[in-house]
Amino acid sequence: MTQIERLRSLGLFDARVPRYTSYPTAPAFSPNVGAREQACALAKLNPDEPVSVYLHIPFCERLCWFCACRTQGTASLTPVEAYIGTLERELELLAGILPKGLRMGRMHWGGGTPTILPPDLIHRLANAVKAVIAPAEGWEFSVEIDPTMVDRAKIAALAAEGMNRASIGIQDFDPKVQDAIGRIQPFYVTLNCVEDLRDAGVHSLNADLVYGLPYQDMARLDDTVSKVLDLDPDRIALFGYAHVPWVSKRQQLIRDETLPKEVERFKLAEHAARRFGDAGLRAIGIDHFAKPADTLAIAAETGHLRRNFQGYTDDTCPTLIGIGASSISKLPTGYIQNAAATPAYTRSIGDGHLAGARGHLMTAGDRLRARAIEMIMCDFRLDLGALRRDHGEIAETLQPDVAMVLRIFGNLVAATPDGFEIRPEGRALTRIIASRFDAHVPNGARYSQAS
Ligand SMILES: C[S@@+](CC[C@H](N)C(=O)[O-])C[C@H]1O[C@@H](n2cnc3c(N)ncnc32)[C@H](O)[C@@H]1O
Ligand code: SF4
Structure with missing residues (x-):
């Protein structure tokens, strides 16, 4: 065999x-665990132990067909600004519950597309979080960046707020693949974004790639890998395309017959991994790669690698506070997820209570x-x-x-x-x-x- x-x-x-x-x-979360359990667990956090914070921005200007993330398309900033208002209100509610003096060791903004926020909303949101949970010394602030939805002013605003890590969405550089996933992103746009980030002092960069996309073949993926290596990221995530059109309806725009067959898909992943290895990157877990001196590679080597909602991390902090629609908190008692749909989340917060809607007590x-x-x-x-x-x-x-x-x-x-x-x-x-x-x-x- x-x-x-x-x-x-x-x-x-x-x-x-x-x-x-x-x-x-x-x-597997249950609807019987929600806002009450969330408030109880948050109130009992140890103020001497820094927490991690995740903020979800469920908006994108374009909706890529392959994407399975929780997000919605918007052509205007009106719903985005309203959402920032709701996040501020959620943070006020948290301020009334959390122990005084709690600090954050890490903050991550994910989405959707956090870089849909213009500079004034970036400052408003960052200030709202910091007013409730102050950054701990040496904290890390990472943001998911869509190179087609960012400019120098946004990067400057994020850097001024302390962003020191950025995760750049690439997926694939081939025009035919990009066309088939509804995501046009020329190489020079990504290159400019990387240069702008480095000019702004953000020196820890991750690149997100996906294998198993429509029309991807060995030659196309090989070319994408070369271009990614030219960008010299510190970390690379190489996700297998999750084709789940029954969950993510926009994936119905991707025709099954355009997807690489299973064995080919397997070989694509193997090939990319080999090339990253040849370039001196260490393989981390099932789908990440990192430079040997990167903290992720060091964590993997020393047994401190952990898994969280973003994938692999060197964050060993036991508590994660998720803020925003669909965000999941990891609390000492278990997991609690905020209402997933933005209207339901907005209603809960508007009514003056936390938005925890499902969860699991461990x-x-x-x-x-x-x-x-x-x-x-x-x-x-x-x-x-x-x-x-x-x-x-x-x-x-x-x-x-x-x-x-x-x-x-x-x-x-x-x-x-x-x-x-x-x-x-x-x-x-x-x-x-x-x-x-x-x-x-x-x-x-x-x-x-x-x-
Ligand atoms: C929130 S999204 C990216 C941030 C930003 N909106 C952008 O597009 O650049 C996070 C990552 O999830 C991955 N992803 C999204 N949908 C996926 C799917 N169906 N299968 C595998 N990975 C997926 C992509 O690599 C994507 O960059
Ligand atoms: S990949 Fe990014 S920009 Fe595209 S739909 Fe998903 S979250 Fe939005």
């Missing part, structure tokens, strides 16, 4: 499993499994010894799952004295192996393919 046939027989091309940016994953078993899955996704291994140390004897409950993984995945997984390690040949199966430890697979949830 060839390697690809073996991976296929283990479900690589058929399994529909989560990306595990959280455990349990959002589809049991000891959930915490154990969450860490086990994170370990697999980050380190390609499961170490029962470490889990025993942090979670106690309950770690033994994973023994049957460990035995099952060793049995099912055979020589793609190596037994270690206290668990297992996924061999490099088996790493494409990482999400599938992680899902073996998921006790919350919701009925009827349909995820993207595992490869």
Whole structure:
């Protein structure tokens, strides 16, 4: 059996499993956990422990057809400005709940397109957050940047507010691919954006790429990879295209027959990864790459790599406060997601209460499994010894799952004295192996393919 046939027989091309940016994953959250639990947990945060903050901006001027993010198109800034007003109101509510003196170690603005905000709204929003949760010393402020929706004035405003990391949306540079995903972005526009960011003193840059897009082939992807390497980013995220038209209706504009077939898609990812490796980047987890001196690569090497809603991170902060429509908070008691639709979110905040609408309160078993899955996704291994140390004897409950993984995945997984390690040949199966430890697979949830 060839390697690809073996991976296929283990479900690589058929399994529909989560990306595990959280455990349990959002589809498993319950509507019985909401604003009340959110307020309780926020009030009890330890003011001496810095938190991470995520702000969601669910607006884009153009809606790319491939995109599965929670966002809406707008041709005018009127709804955006109204939304900033609602975020300010949410922050006022938070000010009445959070312990005094709480600081943020990190802030991330994601979307949608945060760079749809003009400079005055950037300052308004940043000031509103800082007035409630002051930045800790050495804090990091990262922003998702759409190169076609940004200019020097916006970059200057973000840099003045402390932005020191930027994540640039690229996806693919080939014109035919761009046309097929409804996202025209000439190389020079991205290059100018990168230069403007560096001129503004933002020296930590990530580039987002996607493989498996319509009309992508080896030559086109190879050319995109060369252009990306010319931009010299510190980190690269290479996401597999999640084709989920039943969730993201705009993806219905992408015809199935234009997508690379499963084996080709697999080879595209392998090829890009090889090129990044040849260029001296370290592979991080299932889909990231980083320069060896980058903190993400150092975290991976020292066992401090973590997984959060943005993907991989070196942020080990246990608490994340999500602000805005659909944002998810990770609190000591569990996960709480704000109302996903902007009107429902706006109504909650307008009525004077937090917008938590779904969530999950973690049991000891959930915490154990969450860490086990994170370990697999980050380190390609499961170490029962470490889990025993942090979670106690309950770690033994994973023994049957460990035995099952060793049995099912055979020589793609190596037994270690206290668990297992996924061999490099088996790493494409990482999400599938992680899902073996998921006790919350919701009925009827349909995820993207595992490869
Ligand atoms: C919020 S979006 C990007 C920020 C900004 N709006 C832009 O377009 O540049 C974050 C990233 O999610 C990734 N993404 C979105 N939809 C995806 C999908 N269907 N499959 C895989 N990755 C996806 C893209 O790489 C995208 O850059
Ligand atoms: S990729 Fe970015 S710009 Fe395009 S629809 Fe998604 S969030 Fe909006």
